[in-house]
Amino acid sequence: MIPNYGEKFDAEGLFSPEEAVNVQGDGLPEVPRVVILGYQAELTEAVSRQADEPIELVRSQRVYPVTGTVGYVPVHESGVGAPVTATITENVIAAGAEVIVMLGGCAALQTEIAPDAAILPTDTIRDEGVSYHYIPGNEPVTATQPLVDSLEKSLSTAGFDTVQGTTWTTSAMYRETLPEIEHYQQNGVVSLDMESAAIWAVCQYRGVDAATVQHIGDYLTAEEWIPDTDTDWGLPKMIGPTIEAVEAYVAGL
Numbered sequence: 001m002i003p004n005y006g007e008k009f010d011a012e013g014l015f016s017p018e019e020a021v022n023v024q025g026d027g028l029p030e031v032p033r034v035v036i037l038g039y040q041a042e043l044t045e046a047v048s049r050q051a052d053e054p055i056e057l058v059r060s061q062r063v064y065p066v067t068g069t070v071g072y073v074p075v076h077e078s079g080v081g082a083p084v085t086a087t088i089t090e091n092v093i094a095a096g097a098e099v100i101v102m103l104g105g106c107a108a109l110q111t112e113i114a115p116d117a118a119i120l121p122t123d124t125i126r127d128e129g130v131s132y133h134y135i136p137g138n139e140p141v142t143a144t145q146p147l148v149d150s151l152e153k154s155l156s157t158a159g160f161d162t163v164q165g166t167t168w169t170t171s172a173m174y175r176e177t178l179p180e181i182e183h184y185q186q187n188g189v190v191s192l193d194m195e196s197a198a199i200w201a202v203c204q205y206r207g208v209d210a211a212t213v214q215h216i217g218d219y220l221t222a223e224e225w226i227p228d229t230d231t232d233w234g235l236p237k238m239i240g241p242t243i244e245a246v247e248a249y250v251a252g253l
Helices: 017-021 041-048 082-094 145-157 178-186 196-206 235-251
Strands: 034-038 062-065 070-074 099-108 118-127 162-170 191-193 209-220
Touching: 017 082, 034 041, 034 082, 034 235, 041 070, 041 235, 070 082, 070 235, 082 099, 082 196, 099 145, 099 196, 099 235, 118 145, 118 196, 145 162, 145 209, 145 235, 162 196, 191 209, 196 209, 209 235
Parallel strands: 034 070, 034 099, 099 209, 118 162, 162 191
Antiparallel strands: 062 070, 099 191, 118 209
């Protein structure tokens, strides 16, 4: 079971994200209230063209201010997966972020979902390790539903089909086995990614709102893997509606 030491949840860590981000002792940088986490180079290229000069965090992590309310972190420049993402999430929260949105790819488990759909997970099957160090295994880790609803409204208005449902978060890419894929598919799980459970758990622990917007990169079934969906409705076209949604959301807080 994770964690091995089960009485850690109310204990302080040896060092904090505030200390890590303020490693130079010059004070914490100020990041926008909303931070979008990106994982694809084409998305970062599209965002950087409209963003201001990046705010440096730590270990080459950068936040690009896109509007006065919204910043963007190119997570892929530091790596992918739950541990890297959780660390970056902690760092931007320490620097002032109040809302975190992951905008990234996924594998769809339900083949009837259109390839140009925007998947908006509401809850997650926790099959990675990070989330269990923040939230006990018997407690749910979920997205912030009003934020999900705001994203759905904006993306639908922009012309995207939208789907809400359960996502499966795992860190073991090469151990996504046929029986479990079939099991989750038959139980209506809509997608698979590597980060949502970790992001949401960190945010839940820190009292910050969180959601995920997924673009389908491929379809994962027990019969076959269907790669490289052909669609012009990719991640760069999702960034505008996502920014509009989070700005409307924080305006109502």
